[in-house]
Amino acid sequence: MKFSGRLVALIVVVSVVFSSLGTAVVLGNGGLWDQLMGESSLLSGTISEEKQGFDEEKLRKAYRLIQSNYVRDVTDQKLMDGAIQGMVKALEDPYSAYMDPKQANQFKSDLKSSFTGIGAEVTMRNGRLTIVSPFKDSPAAKAGVRPEDQVIKVNDKSLEGLDINAAVSHIRGPKGTKAELEIVRPGVQDILKITVIRDEIPIHTVETKMLADQIGLITITQFSEKTADEFESGIAELEKQGIKGLVIDVRGNPGGLLPTVLQMSDALIAKDKMVLITEDKQGKRQEFKSNGSATKSYPINVLINKGSASASEILAAVLKESGGYQLVGETTFGKGTVQSAEEFTDGSNMKITIAKWLTPTGKWIDQNGGSKGIKPDVEVKAPDYYQAFPPYPEKPLKKNDNSVEVKNMQMVLDALGYKPGRTDGYFDDRTDLAVKAFQKTKDITANGQFDTKTAEQLRESFTAFLQDPKQDVQLQVAAELLKKQIK
Numbered sequence: 001m002k003f004s005g006r007l008v009a010l011i012v013v014v015s016v017v018f019s020s021l022g023t024a025v026v027l028g029n030g031g032l033w034d035q036l037m038g039e040s041s042l043l044s045g046t047i048s049e050e051k052q053g054f055d056e057e058k059l060r061k062a063y064r065l066i067q068s069n070y071v072r073d074v075t076d077q078k079l080m081d082g083a084i085q086g087m088v089k090a091l092e093d094p095y096s097a098y099m100d101p102k103q104a105n106q107f108k109s110d111l112k113s114s115f116t117g118i119g120a121e122v123t124m125r126n127g128r129l130t131i132v133s134p135f136k137d138s139p140a141a142k143a144g145v146r147p148e149d150q151v152i153k154v155n156d157k158s159l160e161g162l163d164i165n166a167a168v169s170h171i172r173g174p175k176g177t178k179a180e181l182e183i184v185r186p187g188v189q190d191i192l193k194i195t196v197i198r199d200e201i202p203i204h205t206v207e208t209k210m211l212a213d214q215i216g217l218i219t220i221t222q223f224s225e226k227t228a229d230e231f232e233s234g235i236a237e238l239e240k241q242g243i244k245g246l247v248i249d250v251r252g253n254p255g256g257l258l259p260t261v262l263q264m265s266d267a268l269i270a271k272d273k274m275v276l277i278t279e280d281k282q283g284k285r286q287e288f289k290s291n292g293s294a295t296k297s298y299p300i301n302v303l304i305n306k307g308s309a310s311a312s313e314i315l316a317a318v319l320k321e322s323g324g325y326q327l328v329g330e331t332t333f334g335k336g337t338v339q340s341a342e343e344f345t346d347g348s349n350m351k352i353t354i355a356k357w358l359t360p361t362g363k364w365i366d367q368n369g370g371s372k373g374i375k376p377d378v379e380v381k382a383p384d385y386y387q388a389f390p391p392y393p394e395k396p397l398k399k400n401d402n403s404v405e406v407k408n409m410q411m412v413l414d415a416l417g418y419k420p421g422r423t424d425g426y427f428d429d430r431t432d433l434a435v436k437a438f439q440k441t442k443d444i445t446a447n448g449q450f451d452t453k454t455a456e457q458l459r460e461s462f463t464a465f466l467q468d469p470k471q472d473v474q475l476q477v478a479a480e481l482l483k484k485q486i487k
Helices: 005-010 032-037 056-069 076-090 101-110 139-143 164-169 227-240 258-266 311-321 404-415 429-441 452-467 473-486
Strands: 097-099 114-117 120-125 128-134 150-154 178-184 192-197 199-202 206-210 215-220 245-249 274-280 285-289 300-304 326-329 337-343 349-358
Touching: 056 076, 076 097, 076 349, 097 164, 120 164, 128 139, 128 164, 139 192, 139 452, 206 227, 215 227, 215 473, 227 258, 245 473, 258 274, 258 311, 274 311, 300 311, 300 473, 311 326, 326 473, 404 429, 404 452, 429 452
Parallel strands: 215 245, 245 300, 300 326
Antiparallel strands: 097 349, 114 199, 120 128, 128 150, 150 178, 178 192, 206 215, 274 285, 274 349, 337 349
């Protein structure tokens, strides 16, 4: 599928990375930043007559009043940044944002093969920093951060009233340092406290694995510049090994680059099949069709969940509607908009939502006005323990304690087979026995108290448990469905 430089710059699916800085993921044939910013896509539009009521004199008067009368010193740069931030905030759009020169420079520095942070995609929802999805195997995922969690404090600093860039900047910090998050989780009454240890997040986006019965598994963690090439190489390697069916896993994938998804679709969808439709402000639609040669000879299905967003949803939709492949798992996040970015001469940057994207059959899946995500063909809910997180208590948990931390400890112990007998948060005698049993297997003093050392071991054990394909209920269902198709 071919694109002009201008179109690549215009059609960008934006993913905000919860890392060292809130940022937009961009694409280019050359440098990532340079390609996106190579042409002015935003300023090419015109303002209609009825929209030309903007009072420039009023804005100038406000500026003069502040400069001549405000009691404290304030720079022109600060006033300019504030004015633009105010306009963007007035859009009440979670995916439109402004980065001042310092933030934009940090963004450019972060477009490397890795970055330091906690590893999750976020958006702003109802004024709160909300998790779209933690990256697979990231510090955030390992610590128990989940989609739809709302972060209200970081290291005791409130995020209330901050825009997305300012909020995410509080998450930044050196590798090995702690980000102590206070989280509101839907369905949970108490505020959760989750400690995440910042680490380097490699941008390696495709993993392949051969499962039993010659079922291939390709896991895509996000859609970056090299993902399509890695994906095609992964399929080629699995085909060499003689796969009879393929599972494509985009669970917890927050999205990324639209041109990458389009290239990947070419490898799976027959020529001239619809891949994507975009609709701009004026209602003008543009269709994108596959440039592929043929579909695969083996069955394919796709794993999705509520952490699958943006570009992941595009891939899931085209594989379902144009490829006829099954979707397995849970309803996706529901991000059906496209963003574009503009760099100003001082190095600052603004991105705004410029279009909707629609599935091949014309559905708009955005959660703010659309059909709210893509539904699976075969619904398989994740077990309850997927919502648990191994606690990292400030002081040891012990008998007769009653808290959310105890509840999460019980859920994790139960998933690992230590049978605490209850998961309601009350630390009783049977829970004490379960903790002691776990401590014995890890050569920890079996005193029944859930201390820091026990917490660290439980976190490691739970992470390994979640990564075991045999424990992955959704994956096992997907594999069984393929086996039936193969037979």
